[in-house]
Amino acid sequence: MLKLPRLLLIDVAVLLCISCSIVMGHANAAAPELEWCLDDFPPRHSYLPGQQPSGPMVDMMQKLARQSGFTLKFSPPTPTARCLLLMQQGKTDLMAGLMWSEQREQYMLLLPFDEAKSExxxxxxxxxxxxxxxxxxxxxxxxxxxxxxxxxxxxxEQQQVKMRRVDDLEQAMAMLHFKQIDAVAGPLHITERLLTHNPRLQSSIVVNAWQPPSRRELQNHLALSRMSPNFQLHLQISQQLEKLVAAKETHFYE
Known part of the structure; x- marks a missing residue:
């Protein structure tokens, strides 16, 4: 049996290690990690302490990650206001289900994917x-x-409605329950969840059959922080999200 010189074997081993490192480096470069900042928000997604998030929006985000070439990481359960601050600072990468505003557009790229029922x-x-x-x-x-x-x-304004600005949905619903106001304009899923957890309010408050006309600006958006170290992925994320929208895999109110 032919014996290779010891130095040659060492050289081969070194080359193999270098090749493995290069391959692993390319693999890591091809799959950057982006963090999705989220909280418990059924029915779109449930996220209880000590558990992995689950639900239709989680499925959508995981599919988007696979098709866009990045690894999806979940933040700990985090309130929306905190997530927005982290997005502004570039300390997290993604949020989902946001309404558009000029202020948010300054520090996030907002990509529409679903009609919102926020009003x-x-x-x-x-x-x-x-x-x-x-x-x-x-x-x-x-x-x-x-x-x-x-x-x-x-x-x-056209209908001369008196708009009452209140601190939170709980206060608005209590006022409606006692007929101190005539209606509340609020997000469908969040408000329905609030009513579900308060049988007294649920017994008296309903979704009105007539609703104001749907408008283009009433859309939910996927947000990518402009300060994210992986912001350069925005084109492929946008393209893949458009494909999911076309396939009707991003509609959560139907």
């Missing part, structure tokens, strides 16, 4: 609003911390 009208079950004209001179509660479209504000 759904809730009413007392005994006082439904049949159409746009019935809004005239009513009192509608809006939550201070939420973003409302110019279209909705214009409609309410």
């Amino acid at each position: 759904t009208l809730f009413v007392h079950k005994d006082q439904p609003i049949a159409d746009e004209n019935m809004l005239q001179n009513l009192q509608v509660a809006l939550v201070k911390s939420r973003i409302y479209s110019k279209g909705l504000i214009t409609l309410l």
Whole structure:
């Protein structure tokens, strides 16, 4: 049996190690890790302490990651306000389900993927609003911390609606329960979840049958921090998200 010189064997081993390192380096470069900052938000996704997030939006984000060539990492359960701050600082990469605003556009790339139901009208079950004209001179509660479209504000102004700015949804729903206001404009899923956890409110408050006309600006967006070290992936993420939208894999209200 032919014996190779010891130095030659060492040289071969070194070359093999270098080759492995190069291959692993290319593999890592081909799959950068992006963090999705999220909180528990059923029914889109559930995220309880000590558990992995699950739900239709998690499935969408994982598929988007595979098709875009990055590894998806989940943040710990984090409130939305904290996630926005981390996005602004470039300390996290992605958020999902955000409304567009000029301020947010300054530090995030916002990619639309689904119609939003962020301005759904809730009413007392005994006082439904049949159409746009019935809004005239009513009192509608809006939550201070939420973003409302110019279209909705214009409609309410045209109908001479008195807009009551309140601190949070809980306060708005309590006011509606006691008929101190006529309607609340709020996000469908979040408000329905609030009502589910409060049987007293759920017994008196319903989604109004008539809703204001749907508008283009009422869309949910995938957000990529402009300060992210992987922001250069935005083109392939955008292209792959468009494919998911075309395949109707991003619609969570149907």
